[in-house]
Amino acid sequence: MIRFDGVSKRYGGQDALARVDLEVGQGEMVFLTGHSGAGKSTLMKLIMLMERPSQGQVFVDGRNLNRLSRSQIPYYRRKVGVVFQNHQLLFDRNVFENVALPLQIAGYQPAEVGRRVRAALDKVGLLGKERQNPVALSGGEQQRVGIARAVVNKPPLLLADEPTGNLDPELSADIMTLFRQFNDVGVTIMIASHDIDLLKRMGKRVLGLSQGQVVHDGVLA
Amino acid sequence: MSRRRPSGNSATFVRAPSARGSTRKVAAAPQGASRSKTRVSDRLDSWAGHHSTTAVESLARLLRTPLQSLLTWLVVAVAVALPAALYVALSNVQHLGYSWQESSQVSVFVQRDARPDAVSALQARLLARPDVATVEHVAPDAALEEFKRYSGLGRVIDGLERNPLPDVLLVMPAANGLSAEGLQTLQGELEQEALVAEARVDMAWVSRLQQLMHLGQRLVLALAGLLAVGVLLAIGNTIRLAIENRRDEILVVKLVGGTDAFVRRPFLYTGLWYGMGGGLLALVLMALGLWWLSGPVAYLADLYQSDFRLQGLGWTRSLQLVLLSGLLGWLGAWLAVARHLSAIEPR
Structure with a gap:
C-alpha cells in the first residue's frame, strides 16, 4: 500500500528524512515511533502530499506521488483518511x-x-x-x-499523527481499539506515537525512526 | 530494512474483503453503498446542490454580522450610486435639451421691400418642404407693436418716421430636421431663396449643448471606471479578511480533499452578494435623492411653463445596475481569492 524508495526530505540544510526505504502492505497496521524531530510527521506529510520529497519516490497503492499534479491532489486525499493530534x-x-x-x-x-x-x-x-x-x-x-x-x-488508508497524545491511558486504549477494528475490516493504518507502553500492548509492527532514518522494524518485545 | 506482508490485491485501490473472521459491522458504512458514488448525474446534482447551498450559506453568513456587512454594502452603494446618479442627471439634461431643441426655430427675415403676396407665396413654398413643420408670418406692424410693448422703448419707437422692421417668417423644423446638421442644412437652403435677406438660427447653443453632453458622458464614464476599481479593491480587501478568518476551515477542507473550486466557491458568492447588495442599496439611495429633488424641480419647471419632470433609472437600467454591481463584487472576490487562497496550504 505504501512504498518509500530512497526518500529524502531536506529543510534548509537539515535532513528530516535521509534515504528512507520502507514498505507497508495492504491491510497492515503499522506504528511509527521516535523522538520528536525524528521524521515521523515528515513521513506522514509526504504520504498526504502536504510535502514533496527532495529526493526519491513515494508510492501509495502503486501510484507514484511525484507524478500527481497539484490539481489531482484533492482527489488523491479523498482516499486517505487523516486523524490529527489536535483533531482539527x-x-x-x-x-x-x-x-x-x-x-x-x-x-x-x-x-x-x-x-x-x-x-x-x-x-x-x-x-x-x-x-x-x-x-x-x-x-x-x-x-x-x-x-x-x-x-x-x-478510505483504504488511514493515517493518524499522535492520535492519543492528549488523552489519558484509558481513553487511549479505547481509541486504539477503534483503530484495530477498522484494521480488522481491511483498512491499512499508520499511526505515529511515542507511547512505548501502548506500542508494546498493541503487538503490531513498529517502525522506529531516528534522525531521519528507519532504525527499527518489527514487533516490540 | 523493510518487511513485506503477503497481500493478494495490492494494486487495486479498493477496500479489501471485509470479513477476516469478524462478522461485526465495523466499517463506517455498508460496502454496497460505494457503488453509488461514481454516478455522473448524482455528481452533477450534488454539484448544483452545493452551489445553491453555498449561495444561501454565504448570504446567511453576511446577515449574521449585519453591521459589518452593511458597512461594506454602503461603501459599494456610494461608489455605484455616484456615477449612476450623474448618468441619470445627464440623461435628464439631455431630455430637457431635446425639448428645447424642439422649440428651436429658424427666423427668416424677408427683403425689406417685398410685396405682401410674394411673402405669402414664400410662406406657402416653405410650408411645402418636408423638413418644415409650420411657418408663422409676423407682419412688420405686428412685430413693431410687440417690440413697443416688451422693450419699454414706446416713445422712441413712436418717433420713428417709418417701420424699420421687415416681414419675418418663423419656420419650425419638422422632427426629421431637428439635428444640428439638419438645422444647418435648412438654414443654408432658406438663405438661397431670392426673397430672403437672412435666415437666422441659434445653432451655437444646440451644438454646444451636444458637445457638453459628450464631455459629460465621458466624465461619467471615467468616474464610473475609477469607482469600479475602488469597488473591486474594497470587496477584494473584505474577502481577504474573510479568507483570513476562515483559515482553519480552508486548511481542513484542503486536507480532506476539497478542490480549489470548492474552497473558492463560498468567497466568490460572498463577493457576489456584497456587489448585488451594494447595487440594491445604491438604487435606494438614488430613489431617495430623486424623491428629494423632484418636488423643487417640478415647481421650477412649472414656473417656466414646462411639463419637465425628473426621470429615474427605469426598471431595465436598475436591473442592469444591480447585476453589474454583482459582477464587480464577484470579480473583486476573484482578485482576493486568486492572491490569497493558494497561500493557505496544510503544512
Missing part, C-alpha cells in the same frame, strides 16, 4: 457537519451523507451527540469525532 475540528459547526465535510466535498447526495455520517458516528459511539458543538465535548470525544471524519469516506 471546526467549532463553527456541529458534530454532524464536521463529519459530513469530506462527503460533501466528494459530492455525495444529502441522503447518502446522512446515512454514512450516522454510521460513522455510531461506530465511534457518538450517535447521540451529532447536534452538539464539538467544543462541548471532552477531549476523547473530540478525537473520536476526528476519527469518524477520517473514516466516513471509507
Whole structure:
C-alpha cells in the first residue's frame, strides 16, 4: 500500500528524512515511533502530499506521488483518511457537519451523507451527540469525532499523527481499539506515537525512526 | 530494512474483503453503498446542490454580522450610486435639451421691400418642404407693436418716421430636421431663396449643448471606471479578511480533499452578494435623492411653463445596475481569492 524508495526530505540544510526505504502492505497496521524531530510527521506529510520529497519516490497503492499534479491532489486525499493530534475540528459547526465535510466535498447526495455520517458516528459511539458543538465535548470525544471524519469516506488508508497524545491511558486504549477494528475490516493504518507502553500492548509492527532514518522494524518485545 | 506482508490485491485501490473472521459491522458504512458514488448525474446534482447551498450559506453568513456587512454594502452603494446618479442627471439634461431643441426655430427675415403676396407665396413654398413643420408670418406692424410693448422703448419707437422692421417668417423644423446638421442644412437652403435677406438660427447653443453632453458622458464614464476599481479593491480587501478568518476551515477542507473550486466557491458568492447588495442599496439611495429633488424641480419647471419632470433609472437600467454591481463584487472576490487562497496550504 505504501512504498518509500530512497526518500529524502531536506529543510534548509537539515535532513528530516535521509534515504528512507520502507514498505507497508495492504491491510497492515503499522506504528511509527521516535523522538520528536525524528521524521515521523515528515513521513506522514509526504504520504498526504502536504510535502514533496527532495529526493526519491513515494508510492501509495502503486501510484507514484511525484507524478500527481497539484490539481489531482484533492482527489488523491479523498482516499486517505487523516486523524490529527489536535483533531482539527471546526467549532463553527456541529458534530454532524464536521463529519459530513469530506462527503460533501466528494459530492455525495444529502441522503447518502446522512446515512454514512450516522454510521460513522455510531461506530465511534457518538450517535447521540451529532447536534452538539464539538467544543462541548471532552477531549476523547473530540478525537473520536476526528476519527469518524477520517473514516466516513471509507478510505483504504488511514493515517493518524499522535492520535492519543492528549488523552489519558484509558481513553487511549479505547481509541486504539477503534483503530484495530477498522484494521480488522481491511483498512491499512499508520499511526505515529511515542507511547512505548501502548506500542508494546498493541503487538503490531513498529517502525522506529531516528534522525531521519528507519532504525527499527518489527514487533516490540 | 523493510518487511513485506503477503497481500493478494495490492494494486487495486479498493477496500479489501471485509470479513477476516469478524462478522461485526465495523466499517463506517455498508460496502454496497460505494457503488453509488461514481454516478455522473448524482455528481452533477450534488454539484448544483452545493452551489445553491453555498449561495444561501454565504448570504446567511453576511446577515449574521449585519453591521459589518452593511458597512461594506454602503461603501459599494456610494461608489455605484455616484456615477449612476450623474448618468441619470445627464440623461435628464439631455431630455430637457431635446425639448428645447424642439422649440428651436429658424427666423427668416424677408427683403425689406417685398410685396405682401410674394411673402405669402414664400410662406406657402416653405410650408411645402418636408423638413418644415409650420411657418408663422409676423407682419412688420405686428412685430413693431410687440417690440413697443416688451422693450419699454414706446416713445422712441413712436418717433420713428417709418417701420424699420421687415416681414419675418418663423419656420419650425419638422422632427426629421431637428439635428444640428439638419438645422444647418435648412438654414443654408432658406438663405438661397431670392426673397430672403437672412435666415437666422441659434445653432451655437444646440451644438454646444451636444458637445457638453459628450464631455459629460465621458466624465461619467471615467468616474464610473475609477469607482469600479475602488469597488473591486474594497470587496477584494473584505474577502481577504474573510479568507483570513476562515483559515482553519480552508486548511481542513484542503486536507480532506476539497478542490480549489470548492474552497473558492463560498468567497466568490460572498463577493457576489456584497456587489448585488451594494447595487440594491445604491438604487435606494438614488430613489431617495430623486424623491428629494423632484418636488423643487417640478415647481421650477412649472414656473417656466414646462411639463419637465425628473426621470429615474427605469426598471431595465436598475436591473442592469444591480447585476453589474454583482459582477464587480464577484470579480473583486476573484482578485482576493486568486492572491490569497493558494497561500493557505496544510503544512
